[in-house]
Amino acid sequence: MEHFEAIVIGGGSAGLAAAVALGRSRRTVLVIDEGNPRxxxxxHAHNILGQEGTNPMDLLERGRDEARHYGARIIEGKVDTLTGSLDTGFTVTMTERSYSAERIVLATGLIDNLPEIPGLAQAWGKSAIHCAYCHGWEVRNQELLVLGIGAMSSHQAMMFNQLSSKITFINHNSSALAEENRATLEALGIPVLEQSVIAVEFDDQGTLASVLLANNQRLNAETLVVATHMQAQAALYESLGGSLAENPLGTYISVNEMGATEVAGIYAAGNVCNLGAMVMAAAASGTIAGAAINADLISSQLATS
Ligand SMILES: Cc1cc2nc3c(=O)[nH]c(=O)nc-3n(C[C@H](O)[C@H](O)[C@H](O)COP(=O)(O)OP(=O)(O)OC[C@H]3O[C@@H](n4cnc5c(N)ncnc54)[C@H](O)[C@@H]3O)c2cc1C
Incomplete structure (x- = not known):
């Protein structure tokens, strides 16, 4: 079985940054990536200092080149199992292939679970958006509809209200709007529509056109703001006995400031451990985890020499 000092599972911004830090520290490193970044x-990706507005896949292609430049090996595919411990070493298995490593970085990202509304998945990431910092500037001054589904929805309305005054809150899941949040929306002058959305509709070009409400009313819409329930892709971590934490955004792996998890030898970076991390924060946490592993390996190699 081929051996590496570190294996990074997930090759998005977090995983590739970890691989660069490890490669530059002359560590043998393997990145295994299924190739489905969030x-x-x-x-376009925004709030990326020095690479503003770049295509997300181009950004990762550059990251892969940089990691390879420092000796990292990158393979495509899904890691199915992760076994072992700090004492025995870890084994990572893909279909018919296994690799061993002394340390692991989990950089597997998260799943955005959308509310089940016909058409919504088709609009997701284009005209159905979640993040004022990722896409807000691009939709400034547009007619915005905020889908009220949970604790984050009124927060989103507040953030997007900074970008457009033409904003309506549709109280889709009426029990989710707390009284104090309703008061905030009122204070900001954001109208609240007491209806649920039964479909998201498109024109012939596939562009978002309207949302259909339960009372059969149609609201024209250019952009729909929607919160997702975020779920860390952490099955590998749980299989080692790691437990997940939860906050109003969703579930995630807890780490210390260096990216170490509660399972010795396992580090995490990016959205899998910080649901709110944008690209630069994800990459920064990858760099920190890579550096922490290098220091950790220096210490353990000293202890055994
Ligand atoms: C629609 C949308 C737009 C966004 N726009 C912006 C923006 O403009 N600016 C910004 O800063 N942020 C933006 N973000 C946030 C950005 O996507 C995240 O910050 C970033 O992707 C987090 O990087 P990551 O490396 O943690 O996870 P990801 O980028 O999701 O990468 C995780 C990788 O791990 C792989 N993986 C998962 N499980 C396995 C496994 N078992 N084996 C092998 N590989 C695996 C996945 O396939 C994926 O390639 C946006 C998010 C969304 C949803």
Missing amino acids: NAKAS
Whole structure:
């Protein structure tokens, strides 16, 4: 079985940044990536200092080149199982292939679970958006509809209200709007429509055209703001006995400031451990985890020499 000092599972911004830090520290590193980063549907990535507005897949292609430049090996595919411990070493298995490593970086990202409304998945990442910092500037001054489904929805309305005054909150899941949040929306002058959305509709070109409400009313819409329930892709971590934490955004792996998890030898970076991390924050946490593993390996190699 081929051996590496570190294996990075997931090759998005977080995983590739970890691989660069490890490669530059002359560590043998393997990145295994299924190739489905969370922002794949977006055409441009924003708030990326020095690379503003770049295509997300182009950004990762450059990251792969940089990691390879420092000796990282990158293979495509899904890691199915992760076994072992700090004492025995870890084994990572894909279909018919296994690799061993002394340390692991989990950079597997998260799943955005959307509310089940016909058409919504088709609009996701294009005209159905979640993040004022990722897409807000691009929809400034547009007619915005905020889908009220949970605790984050009124927060989103507040953020997007900074970008457009033409904003309506549709109280889709009426029990989710707390009284204090309703008061905030009122104070900001954001109208609240007490209806649920039964479909998201498109024109002939596939562009978002309207949302259909339960009372059969149609609201023209250019952009729909929707919160997702975020679920860390953490099955591998749980299989080692790791437990997940939860906050109003969803579930995630807890880490310390260096990216170490509660399972010795396993580090995490990016959205899998920080649901709110945008690209630069994800990459920064990958760099930190890579650096922490290098220091950790120096210490353990000293201890055994
Ligand atoms: C629609 C949308 C638009 C966005 N726009 C922006 C923006 O403009 N600016 C910004 O800063 N942020 C943006 N974001 C946030 C951005 O997507 C995340 O910050 C970033 O993707 C997090 O990087 P990551 O490496 O943690 O996870 P990801 O980029 O999701 O990468 C995780 C990788 O791990 C792989 N993987 C998962 N499980 C396995 C496994 N078992 N084996 C092998 N590989 C696996 C996945 O396939 C994926 O390639 C946006 C998010 C969305 C949803």
